[in-house]
Amino acid sequence: MFRRVRASVRSxxxxxxxxxxxxxxxxxxxxxxxxxxxxxxxxVPLLAIAVVGAVVTGAPSRRWPLPAIWLVVxxxxxxxxxxxxxxxxxxxxxxxxxxxxxxIAADLVPVLRARRRRGGP
Numbered sequence: 001m002f003r004r005v006r007a008s009v010r011s012x013x014x015x016x017x018x019x020x021x022x023x024x025x026x027x028x029x030x031x032x033x034x035x036x037x038x039x040x041x042x043x044v045p046l047l048a049i050a051v052v053g054a055v056v057t058g059a060p061s062r063r064w065p066l067p068a069i070w071l072v073v074x075x076x077x078x079x080x081x082x083x084x085x086x087x088x089x090x091x092x093x094x095x096x097x098x099x100x101x102x103x104i105a106a107d108l109v110p111v112l113r114a115r116r117r118r119g120g121p
Contacts, residue, residue: 009057019057024069026050031070034092035077037085062107067099 009016027050033043054066074092077084 005056006058016057019053023050023054024065026053027066027069028073031073031092031096032077035074035084035089036080036082037088063103064100064107067096067103071096071100 009019026046030043030046030050033046034040051066071093074089074096078089
């Protein structure tokens with residue numbers, strides 16, 4: 001089922017771009033809510049929909065933009081007028097940093113494997 005959904009989305013590049021942008025905006029919204037100490041019931045569903053949408057459709061093709069956006073928006077939440085709780089902020093930043101490192105590693109593994117197979121440096 002996932003293959004058919006991915007194939008249909010990739011056959012329409014504009015739909016893939018739209019899903020990628022929607023996923024990034026949902027991640028940004030959830031990060032902003034999480035950094036402002038909102039209850040998890042408000043931001044977790046947004047984050048789950050964004051990640052599931054991005055994974056199922058295969059958009060974006062790389063994984064690192066979603067946690068990178070999470071980190072940027074979490075830091076931008078500090079510039080607003082709403083007081084940000086330090087505990088929530090540290091948890092959001094740590095979660096984003098771990099997710100970013102995991103996404104970068106997941107993106108690099110296939111590249112490094114392909115390089116080893118070809119006998120590259």
